[in-house]
Amino acid sequence: MLTQLQLTNFAVVSANDLALCAGFTVVTGETGAGKSLMVDALLCLTGARADSGMVRFGSERAELSAVFDLADAPEALAWLKQNDCDEDGECQLRRVIRADGGSKAWINGRNATLSQLAELGGLLLEIHGQHEQQNLLERRKQLGLLDEFGQAGNHLAQVQDLTRRWNALQQQIDRLQSQGDVSARIADLEHQLQELNRQPIDPAGIAEALARHKRHSQSQQLLAATASALAQLDGDEASNGLALLQSGAAQLGRWQTEEPALAGVVELLESASIQVKEAVSQLQQWQDGIELDAGELATLESQLSYWHELARRHRIPMESLREKADALQQELESLRGAGETLEALLSERKTAAAEWQQAAIILSAKRQQAADRLGANVSSLMTELGMAGGQFLVELETNADAQPQLHGGERCEFMVSANPGQPPRPLRKVASGGELARISLAIEVATLGLDPIPTMVFDEVDAGIGGAVAEVVGQKLRALGKACQVLCVTHLAQVASLGNQHLRVAKHSDGSSTQSQVMPLVGDARVQEIARMMGGKTLTAQTLAHAAAMLDHGQA
Numbered sequence: 001m002l003t004q005l006q007l008t009n010f011a012v013v014s015a016n017d018l019a020l021c022a023g024f025t026v027v028t029g030e031t032g033a034g035k036s037l038m039v040d041a042l043l044c045l046t047g048a049r050a051d052s053g054m055v056r057f058g059s060e061r062a063e064l065s066a067v068f069d070l071a072d073a074p075e076a077l078a079w080l081k082q083n084d085c086d087e088d089g090e091c092q093l094r095r096v097i098r099a100d101g102g103s104k105a106w107i108n109g110r111n112a113t114l115s116q117l118a119e120l121g122g123l124l125l126e127i128h129g130q131h132e133q134q135n136l137l138e139r140r141k142q143l144g145l146l147d148e149f150g151q152a153g154n155h156l157a158q159v160q161d162l163t164r165r166w167n168a169l170q171q172q173i174d175r176l177q178s179q180g181d182v183s184a185r186i187a188d189l190e191h192q193l194q195e196l197n198r199q200p201i202d203p204a205g206i207a208e209a210l211a212r213h214k215r216h217s218q219s220q221q222l223l224a225a226t227a228s229a230l231a232q233l234d235g236d237e238a239s240n241g242l243a244l245l246q247s248g249a250a251q252l253g254r255w256q257t258e259e260p261a262l263a264g265v266v267e268l269l270e271s272a273s274i275q276v277k278e279a280v281s282q283l284q285q286w287q288d289g290i291e292l293d294a295g296e297l298a299t300l301e302s303q304l305s306y307w308h309e310l311a312r313r314h315r316i317p318m319e320s321l322r323e324k325a326d327a328l329q330q331e332l333e334s335l336r337g338a339g340e341t342l343e344a345l346l347s348e349r350k351t352a353a354a355e356w357q358q359a360a361i362i363l364s365a366k367r368q369q370a371a372d373r374l375g376a377n378v379s380s381l382m383t384e385l386g387m388a389g390g391q392f393l394v395e396l397e398t399n400a401d402a403q404p405q406l407h408g409g410e411r412c413e414f415m416v417s418a419n420p421g422q423p424p425r426p427l428r429k430v431a432s433g434g435e436l437a438r439i440s441l442a443i444e445v446a447t448l449g450l451d452p453i454p455t456m457v458f459d460e461v462d463a464g465i466g467g468a469v470a471e472v473v474g475q476k477l478r479a480l481g482k483a484c485q486v487l488c489v490t491h492l493a494q495v496a497s498l499g500n501q502h503l504r505v506a507k508h509s510d511g512s513s514t515q516s517q518v519m520p521l522v523g524d525a526r527v528q529e530i531a532r533m534m535g536g537k538t539l540t541a542q543t544l545a546h547a548a549a550m551l552d553h554g555q556a
Contacts, residue, residue, distance in 0.1 A: 024481030046121025150370025389420030
């Protein structure tokens with residue numbers, strides 16, 4: 001339930017911190033004082049659109065915060081845990097609206113989107129007002145409410161599961177039937193597979209062939225390099241390296257007797273000649289050890305060329321040829337068995353449709369029973385709420401299409417006759433704002449205990465009524481407050497006197513600025529407010545006594 005509501009620089013409220021309690025809370029005040037500001041704030045905190053007009057004049061931003069105790073809101077607690085926002089059984093919704101119209105929102109201190117606020121807010125509170133009750137006019141929402149009232153959730157879930165199964169089968173059938181004549185595709189697949197399977201195309205074999213071809217290519221290059229090196233070191237040319245070293249050593253050797261310093265040079269040249277000879281010998285041995293198989297190289301090049309061409313045609317790497325062939329083979333087998341598959345799918349679809357039909361019939365019977373009970377209960381409550389002779393009916397309309405639907409075999413329409421002698425017409429076409437508010441209250445009372453929402457907010461639910469009917473409205477709201485938390489903005493003393501908690505909205509002006517303040521009323525202050533609602537500004541002793549008696553009666 002809602003335990004705290006803080007408003008800062010919101011509309012004409014500069015700062016307000018309210019503590020709320022369980023049961024039935026009434027909000028009263030003079031016309032124009034801003035009684036509906038609490039409702040507007042809760043709407044903003046549950047994802048409604050905000051604009052700069054909500055920021056108090058002269059302020060940079062408005063701040064709103066609401067704290068909920070989740071002891072009576074298991075679905076909201078589950079949502080918070082699922083979204084990693086749970087925090088010790090409490091929930092804080094916070095929103096800041098800037099003067100330029102932008103806004104930011106938080107759930108338990110974590111950034112949140114407006115859609116998340118709306119989703120969580122729908123699990124925490126439900127607002128009934130002349131604008132917010134439009135949900136009651138949507139046929140889809142009406143059907144959901146009827147199923148809730150008739151406790152048909154399990155039957156609906158079965159119908160939905162069978163519908164999804166039927167839809168999945170229909171999609172497979174559509175895919176097969178859309179293929180048309182597949183003989184040309186089968187011939188093409190067979191030709192492609194014949195080409196792919198002409199040679200082994202497993203990835204391991206391709207990798208091995210590439211490695212062998214690389215070794216052969218490198219061997220040829222090494223042999224060419226070795227032959228060039230041998231020719232330069234000890235070839236037939238007189239200018240080879242070894243001959244030049246030996247010639248140089250011989251020429252300088254003739255002069256070393258007369259120039260002893262040349263002896264070291266000669267020794268180095270002779271040593272270099274010996275090392276070159278050794279290098280030449282090792283190169284010749286290595287060259288003789290290499291065996292080139294020209295036939296194998298040609299075979300490898302032919303095989304790789306074939307694989308490259310296949311890969312180019314299919315626009316895939318060579319290593320993926322096997323995977324491609326498997327996919328084509330699977331498609332071929334699927335097409336070859338398309339006829340048998342289609343027959344099996346059509347048979348399954350027929351069975352699924354029959355099972356759906358059976359489940360839908362059971363759901364329809366459950367709905368019809370619920371429709372009769374809900375119509376009778378709401379009609380009775382409408383009479384108590386000042387709509388004497390009014391009638392409420394739930395009309396079930398069979399689907400025009402026999403195809404399985406997620407919602408079942410019918411739609412529903414809430415029908416209402418607000419006055420005796422008038423035929424029932426769709427609620428969305430005939431109900432005024434005040435009538436819609438009272439019908440909404442009647443439905444809430446009729447479905448008492450079935451709605452999991454822990455906080456109900458009613459804005460001007462008593463518009464257009466008075467006298468004994470107003471007291472009945474208050475009694476129904478107080479009864480509803482025993483099952484969940486109820487907040488009601490009211491202008492009727494009969495309703496206000498029945499509240500477990502009383503909040504008053506008052507507007508004050510110092511000539512330069514205006515602000516509204518929300519404050520709890522107890523004792524004499526509450527008596528005076530009830531008296532004001534009954535008799536206006538001048539409070540007589542008789543009016544105050546009447547107000548005190550009304551409060552005593554309401555709190556008895």
